[in-house]
Amino acid sequence: MTGIGSITIDHDSPTAPFEQVRLQIIALVRDGGLIAGQKLPAVRELAHTLGIAANTAARSYRELEAAGVVETRGRKGTFVVGTGDVTRRSAELAAVEFVRTVRALGFDDAAIRGVFESALG
Structure with a gap:
């Protein structure tokens, strides 16, 4: 069904x-x-x-x-409202905001990946 x-x-x-x-x-x-x-x-x-x-x-x-x-x-x-992966855009926006925030804290890309991997932990 x-x-x-x-x-x-x-x-x-x-x-x-x-x-x-x-x-x-x-x-x-x-x-x-x-x-x-x-x-x-x-x-x-x-x-x-x-x-x-x-x-x-x-x-x-x-x-x-x-x-x-x-x-x-x-x-x-x-x-x-829409079809397809309707939550993907929100996730992408959240990821962009996360990167922007941690870059403002002085983290480089390698450190950002580390923080992200730790969060997935």
């Missing part, structure tokens, strides 16, 4: 349900299971379908909107 209907919640998972929804929607957008402009179910409908609280579904949508994956158009609903 593709699209929003393929989302499942593992209630035994240590990952919070809102995060499971968020991550699965991002994966569906990246993989083309959800396409730009596609309308997502209303919060209450998504919550009912997945067996989660409406506040949980709403939090997933809010976090997806903050990440630029979806947009809410008032009463019209929530829609997918």
Whole structure:
């Protein structure tokens, strides 16, 4: 099954349900299971379908909107903004800002790589 209907919640998972929804929607957008402009179910409908609280579904949508994956158009609903790796641009911008910050602290490229590798640790 593709699209929003393929989302499942593992209630035994240590990952919070809102995060499971968020991550699965991002994966569906990246993989083309959800396409730009596609309308997502209303919060209450998504919550009912997945067996989660409406506040949980709403939090997933809010976090997806903050990440630029979806947009809410008032009463019209929530829609997918783009397709492909929609989070890559944010990651690239964060990496650029990281490099700018540590260069301002006097680190050269080798030291920056070391700091980055340590952070991945």
